[in-house]
Amino acid sequence: MEAADPFEQFVRTGLERLGFTPDDVDVAVLRATDSVYGGQIEALMDADLDGDVELDLDLSREPRPS
Numbered sequence: 001m002e003a004a005d006p007f008e009q010f011v012r013t014g015l016e017r018l019g020f021t022p023d024d025v026d027v028a029v030l031r032a033t034d035s036v037y038g039g040q041i042e043a044l045m046d047a048d049l050d051g052d053v054e055l056d057l058d059l060s061r062e063p064r065p066s
Contacts, residue, residue: 007031 004012011030015022022030 007034 008027008031011027012022015026020026
């Protein structure tokens with residue numbers, strides 16, 4: 001068995017721990033998805049979202065300034 005790159009190893013190991021056995025197509029789809037959304041997901045995870053919370057949230061209007 002040839003060595004997998006870190007992304008593929010991460011995906012395969014993670015999915016196998018959840019009870020799924022990913023094939024090459026599954027890994028390719030996840031790799032393409034990560035190439036499109038990976039940067040935005042990382043930025044969201046790194047963002048400091050511990051600010052003020054709008055308690056009376058109304059999605060029909062724009063957010064109120066803090």
